[in-house]
Amino acid sequence: MLESLLIDVQTFEEAAVVWLKLYTPRILSAVIHLIVGYLIALFVRRYAYKAVIKFSEAILAKFISTTLFLLLLIFSLISALSALGVQTASIIAVLGAAGLAIALSLKNSLSNIASGIVLIIFRPFRYGDSIEINNITGNVLEINLYHTLILTADNRSVTIPNSMISSNRIINFSKSPTRRIDWTLVLDYGSDIQQVKQIIYSLLQEESKILTEPKPFIGVVNLGSKGVELAVRVWVKKEDFSAIQVAYNESFQQKFKESGIYFAKEM
Numbered sequence: 001m002l003e004s005l006l007i008d009v010q011t012f013e014e015a016a017v018v019w020l021k022l023y024t025p026r027i028l029s030a031v032i033h034l035i036v037g038y039l040i041a042l043f044v045r046r047y048a049y050k051a052v053i054k055f056s057e058a059i060l061a062k063f064i065s066t067t068l069f070l071l072l073l074i075f076s077l078i079s080a081l082s083a084l085g086v087q088t089a090s091i092i093a094v095l096g097a098a099g100l101a102i103a104l105s106l107k108n109s110l111s112n113i114a115s116g117i118v119l120i121i122f123r124p125f126r127y128g129d130s131i132e133i134n135n136i137t138g139n140v141l142e143i144n145l146y147h148t149l150i151l152t153a154d155n156r157s158v159t160i161p162n163s164m165i166s167s168n169r170i171i172n173f174s175k176s177p178t179r180r181i182d183w184t185l186v187l188d189y190g191s192d193i194q195q196v197k198q199i200i201y202s203l204l205q206e207e208s209k210i211l212t213e214p215k216p217f218i219g220v221v222n223l224g225s226k227g228v229e230l231a232v233r234v235w236v237k238k239e240d241f242s243a244i245q246v247a248y249n250e251s252f253q254q255k256f257k258e259s260g261i262y263f264a265k266e267m
Helices: 002-053 058-083 088-105 107-122 162-166 193-205 238-258
Strands: 130-133 136-143 147-152 157-161 170-172 178-187 217-223 228-237
Touching (some): 130 147, 136 157, 178 238
Antiparallel strands (some): 130 170
């Protein structure tokens, strides 16, 4: 009994020695692959972030650098498994199939990410810009890879998927330092147009925030079924747009009433 046990122990020791001689170099090689791969991934992530941040937003730099980091880690893991003698062809095939399945299931999310990357690279708008997208107007609060957050004038936060933004018209009111205010005044056909124009000119000259260049425009643009359509167009600094527009809506109505000028009635 004791001799049998000694033989089993000796056999185990011999097997262990053979196993260590066979697999120790492979294990060391796999560990080296992992360590070197991890260090390279760290270096690439750091360098990629610094390179991308020079011409783009931090969120895109972080996304690209993190993606490269993860890809290099996966490559390092596969390389380590190969060093251990594991057949990696089947693993790569499984990862490819899994990646395809994930891509199909996350089609909408990937579309938003792709659109987010395009928005961040080409920058049709920035943080704080006043924009209009799909009849939604407000200031940009946040831009990320999935969606854009807009704060409307009535203090509502609207989240718009980036794929919707990229497929719709974008109006950016903040690109230029000035904006044009347009009024279309529909007057009764019995109105004295020259008197109306003189009143409007006088009102406009009272406001120093209305720019003199380009010059204000006042003129009849259409003779409609409801009345004479008089267009008034002035240029202001973008930060004065809303205040002046609202103030002159009231001024026109009050001054016309005092002068006996009436807007056309609905037919």
